[in-house]
Amino acid sequence: MTAIKRVAILFAGGPAPAANSVITSAAFTLLNAGVEVIGIKHGYSNLIDFDPKTPLVEGKQYLKLTQDRLEFSRTEPGIMIGTARSNPGKAVSSPAHLRDPEKSAPLHRVYSALRSLGVDALVSIGGDDTLKTANKMKLYQDTLPADQVRMPVIHLPKTIDNDYPGIDFTFGYFSAAETLANEIRNLNRDASAGQAYFLCEAMGRSAGWLAYGAAIAGDASMVLSVEDIVGPMRNTETTTQPDGTVKTRTVMNLDAVVDKMVATMLAREKAGRNYGVIVIAEGLAEYLPNSYLEGITRDDHGHIAISSIAIGKAFAAMLSEAYKKKTGKTRKINGIQLGYESRCCIPTAFDVMLGSQIGVGAYRALIEEKLNGVMISVGGQFNLSYVPFEKLVDPETLVTKVRFIETNSDFHRMARLLELPT
Numbered sequence: 368m369t370a371i372k373r374v375a376i377l378f379a380g381g382p383a384p385a386a387n388s389v390i391t392s393a394a395f396t397l398l399n400a401g402v403e404v405i406g407i408k409h410g411y412s413n414l415i416d417f418d419p420k421t422p423l424v425e426g427k428q429y430l431k432l433t434q435d436r437l438e439f440s441r442t443e444p445g446i447m448i449g450t451a452r453s454n455p456g457k458a459v460s461s462p463a464h465l466r467d468p469e470k471s472a473p474l475h476r477v478y479s480a481l482r483s484l485g486v487d488a489l490v491s492i493g494g495d496d497t498l499k500t501a502n503k504m505k506l507y508q509d510t511l512p513a514d515q516v517r518m519p520v521i522h523l524p525k526t527i528d529n530d531y532p533g534i535d536f537t538f539g540y541f542s543a544a545e546t547l548a549n550e551i552r553n554l555n556r557d558a559s560a561g562q563a564y565f566l567c568e569a570m571g572r573s574a575g576w577l578a579y580g581a582a583i584a585g586d587a588s589m590v591l592s593v594e595d596i597v598g599p600m601r602n603t604e605t606t607t608q609p610d611g612t613v614k615t616r617t618v619m620n621l622d623a624v625v626d627k628m629v630a631t632m633l634a635r636e637k638a639g640r641n642y643g644v645i646v647i648a649e650g651l652a653e654y655l656p657n658s659y660l661e662g663i664t665r666d667d668h669g670h671i672a673i674s675s676i677a678i679g680k681a682f683a684a685m686l687s688e689a690y691k692k693k694t695g696k697t698r699k700i701n702g703i704q705l706g707y708e709s710r711c712c713i714p715t716a717f718d719v720m721l722g723s724q725i726g727v728g729a730y731r732a733l734i735e736e737k738l739n740g741v742m743i744s745v746g747g748q749f750n751l752s753y754v755p756f757e758k759l760v761d762p763e764t765l766v767t768k769v770r771f772i773e774t775n776s777d778f779h780r781m782a783r784l785l786e787l788p789t
């Protein structure tokens with residue numbers, strides 16, 4: 368028996384392989400404990416504008432997850448409850464904002480929507496932005512009067528970018544890396560046949576885990592990510608804001624970055640390989656000089672619309688020009704984008720097992736451990752642990768901490784050692 372009678376499961380942000388492994392495992396174990404489970408459709412999009420005068424409708428805004436509905440779903444690709452990027456915590460950037468009725472109004476509407484369905488606890492599945500929102504939902508409830516119901520919030524880490532602190536690998540990462548690695552292998556054969564290059568932009572906004580994993584597994588010629596923007600490849604740029612303040616940001620030294628790519632091409636030519644695949648992480652777009660970012664829109668979380676920049680094609684053009692200037696020769700260099708095709712691929716056995724254990728962790732955290740405000744983590748022999756939100760989110764800015772590839776780590780060195788020395 369448990370005091371929690373009904374749990375809502377919500378998935379937000381970009382898709383990831385093994386999403387259904389997580390959802391169904393969490394729902395299955397909760398149902399077996401006698402807890403009702405509902406799946407909120409499409410993230411927070413159906414909750415953020417909730418009006419008590421318009422009740423949420425089963426089948427439209429939420430689903431009842433039953434054993435019959437879960438049958439054969441755990442290994443299926445896709446997301447059975449859908450997803451969205453709506454951000455009810457967008458206006459909240461400090462703890463004080465949680466007590467501001469206007470800034471916290473969307474969080475209040477989400478709380479009211481869930482309570483209107485009789486929800487006793489929330490299981491949030493998503494990336495670092497969704498973790499921020501889960502933390503804000505927990506902190507917002509802490510500000511409520513003592514007589515109001517508080518719903519425990521448990522977060523399950525999801526991102527093919529694998530840039531979460533507190534867990535070794537996030538579900539979907541290896542499936543996505545394998546899908547992109549297969550494409551890189553095919554492109555390598557294409558490049559070899561035509562004595563050309565492909566410059567592939569891989570997903571990974573904040574860190575280079577996916578670009579590195581795909582490049583290593585796909586036998587790419589070279590990989591670069593945000594972690595590599597150091598030394599001569601790193602510059603700073605200052606701009607004056609509308610209020611007169613001066614803002615300094617780190618940017619790429621584009622000439623140095625392109626020169627490093629040219630050096631790789633020349634090293635390969637010296638070894639008799641006039642072709643190759645170079646992989647870059649899309650997050651490098653955040654390090655472009657301001658002149659490249661003028662007019663680029665941002666989403667609800669403040670991120671630039673990377674897809675509208677097409678950094679892979681931009682670097683392909685710069686590399687082609689630099690190579691010709693250096694050698695006097697031309698070499699066909701094709702810029703392409705990789706990533707979207709990997710987000711709902713069939714999950715690998717490892718990700719199904721990892722996702723299933725993360726889902727089970729939601730049940731164990733809520734029912735067995737009676738926890739609130741924790742992220743589920745898995746390590747070792749799929750051992751579960753529970754990481755408090757305050758260890759993952761800056762307590763003053765409420766921003767999630769990013770886990771970068773350590774440039775002195777063995778993982779980073781492996782990529783360098785598998786590339787030809789320049």
